[in-house]
Amino acid sequence: MKAIKEGEVRKREILVTARELFIKKGYEQTSINDILKIVDIAKGTFYYYFASKEEVLEAIILDIVEEGARRAQMILKDKSIPLVNRIMMAIMAQAPEFEGSNEIAEELHKVENAKLEQLYLKAMLKRMTQVLQEPVLEGIERDVFHMDYPMEGIESILLLGHMMFDCDVFQWKTEDFPRKIKAFLCNAERIMGTSVGELDEFLQMFGQLS
């Protein structure tokens, strides 16, 4: 038992250190040796936990997804926020860009790391549909949402949100964003089958934040 626990701690040390280095120096510029020096372990120990630097980044990405899921869960617990707003806030809050890990997000979006971007997207969609299942079913139960395909609907909203706002596919101009956000919320309302304008309050809140 002790050995297992120490192993987990060691692995976590590698991840935390690597993440700091990737943010500070950039992923490409960080070598496995840089990580070894700070964690103070031998190369063999590193390779016991990870096959490559890329595998470390993959593990960090799964951590990022998990952190996002946790932020979403925190918001979902706050019953003072109307359900539909709570769900949309949770969706926006889970995006890594909202939490200062910009450097890793950048790494994620780099063309060369498309594999990681895909890994992130798949892991995020899987995790977040789990996280949102309960509140969405609650909304259907309470007659606030009207969805024939709840999980697919949520998956679509997550996918659209990610592709439109967390990805650099579109490269919209700053002045286009207000319209794009309104259109996204309008589509989200429709997919969830809420009454029209259910997210207006949320939109105003968003306007105040930005």
Added chain:
Amino acid sequence: MKAIKEGEVRKREILVTARELFIKKGYEQTSINDILKIVDIAKGTFYYYFASKEEVLEAIILDIVEEGARRAQMILKDKSIPLVNRIMMAIMAQAPEFEGSNEIAEELHKVENAKLEQLYLKAMLKRMTQVLQEPVLEGIERDVFHMDYPMEGIESILLLGHMMFDCDVFQWKTEDFPRKIKAFLCNAERIMGTSVGELDEFLQMFGQLS
């Protein structure tokens, strides 16, 4: 004028040949020399038109988008098909997988070619929102669609269709597809603001095809 025309023909010869070779031998396995031999031109001539093999593939991808747009336009002209079905058929018909260019589609989806996948997605969304603008505005005019953000709505449907069915992000099992397609059409109906079940006929047609 003659020189320009010959140049265009030459460029097209390179593209057609390269595309055939990429399909037959694979992109990685095809060298610029392979292309030169068949088109019977000198290396300098090739480099007059394209900076690299990748640039050839990029041009092929824009061709694929254009071919998809043309298939979509053909369907959109057929006024015997109800408007909403026509639009959904056009969206599905424009996807390259529907036209036997599977090998290039595969190349497109390969992790290493994520840059090309992005290029395809951006070009496709831009071109297809142009192609669909007229029929969508017609649908709004005729009170069949109810959309506050027509172009963003169409962009979202195109994006969802691509990510869910033309991309290998999800890797769904075969038995999941009927439900995923139904959910997609349900979301498309909602985004377009048609009456419920407007796409049922289309779904049946799709059932017969598959």
